[in-house]
Amino acid sequence: MIYLHIPFCKQKCSYCNFHFSTSLKQKDEMISAIKKEIFLRKEELENKTLSSLYFGGGTPSILSVDEIKSLIDEVLKYFDFEKNIEITVEANPDDLDKNFLKDLAKTEINRLSIGTQSFFEEDLKLMNRAHNASEAESSIKRAQDFGFENLSIDLIYGSPTSNFEIWKENLQKTIELQVPHVSSYALTVEPKTALNAWIKKNKIAEPKETEQNKEFYYMSDFLKDNGFIHYEISNFAKKDFESKHNSAYWKYKEYLGIGPSAHSYNGRN
Template sequence: MLSSIIKEFSLRHQELENKKIDSLYFGGGTPSILEAKEIGKIIDEANRYFEFNPDMELTLEANPDDLNASFLKEIKNIGINRLSIGTQSFFEDDLKLMNRAHTASEAESSIKRAQDFGLENISVDLIYGSPTSTMEQWKQNLAKIIELQVPHVSSYALTIESKTILDNWINQQKIKSPDEAFQNDAFFYMSEFLKENGFDHYEISNFGKPNFHSKHNSSYWEYKEYLGIGPSAHSYDGKNLRSWNVANNTKYIKSLSENQLPIEREELNENDRYNEMLMIGLRTQKGVDLMRFKNSFSSEMISAFENSIQQKIKDGILKIENNRLIIPEQHWFMADGIAADLFLV
């Protein structure tokens, strides 16, 4: 796999126009199953083609049970300076429901251990609205974040995908279906609690203390170009071309061994770009840059857009501040639906 990733770098590095980068992210699965020396070789390969900014963000996604002392020491030595830990919860019942391999005690000890190795830029994933959780437990999960001095949280409502184990359990009445009202209450409690404790609620699902916002994810939300390397990785040219690699490892490796890129591509039409810019922008604290938005589309589309937002502005569901279109935070839980109402079809 490592040789295939390096081969893909050699074939695709020219796709990024900006050769000076400020983030490299190992994620979209469990990259911590790679050996640290393999991760280091990928970092070196990226640095062959791109100039790293002095304050480069090098993030590794990891599960708590992967973060033993020797691995932490090794990743620190190769330059990893940010961890995104798939904690999900500090309660056993939640972890068992989500079929997590780690225990509640491992969830906490992995964070402390990383901090002991000087890895203080840590993001923790938390899931709220589980049928095994109560509001009191959710409050304790969030209090644990403050106690552990974690500077970034990514948090999502538990969703049930069709034909999964959880879906079957709900159909068999082994567990209750997630309660939307509870998830709504949990979301707003989290937002207020974390803000009171020094976090910025800068994207619907993301909270960071000043100087700890995710540089990498922020580039997605600001509609910048990015290059994804490896199976299933997605890329975007910052204009109208998206691409993604095949998910199958065997097909990925075979294709590159034959000097073929394992890629599928999609060219976004004007409607697609319009809808995406609204969907992504309205999920953020900054909102949609109206100057950029209006310069990106035809006068007919902008006229239709301006008509579509008027009633929502009157109703207080949208607002314009500093030439940016924003969803007021009290409506963020319904942001995707609000954005969808503005879509062109």
């Protein structure tokens, strides 16, 4: 399997300390560099039949569909795809308009991982997300309308702008929207982030571990009661919607990471 790191975002989320850029000035050069790296490292996977191709970020949906398609075509020059390959694109809700989804549905992409994070405005403002609460919901419905059934959404719990009742509503909304996969993470305070600076200046309260634990265990029970399998620490899925890519990491399968902040594993290191 292959992971492609697309290191661009519209804006910086307050909690994020990943490698990315909000400037697109070097986007074309980066795409060219990724294609070159695919060529240079084409011999590294012993098994060239891919079960998963994953566009991570950053925000891969910041690329045009033609740019995403060109990267898929580049991978296809050197690797074969399994018949039932899983091809995932991470996407922000605000990028998933009708034109983008219409064109994306014509490609080999068959799975979307949507960075919803929350269905509540105050949470999204704290996180400095580019989308609003309305887009969080409407993007999922639009993706389903264009035939994307294999959907995952990210949800963040333990935010100081949230509480237990809001978290329960986030999970209930996920069920109502018939999303078959959830990746959920506790809000963590990382060094050199805006969130860390706000907490140090007492502008926002620090996340409470006891509250995060409570919300995690509630989520685990709630999703299980609604037909989800807790198949990995942060991931829950309906039967047959487990991510092949996520699962492969835990099974120590070989993978090739392409891009400026991507990691690879050859079965040994």
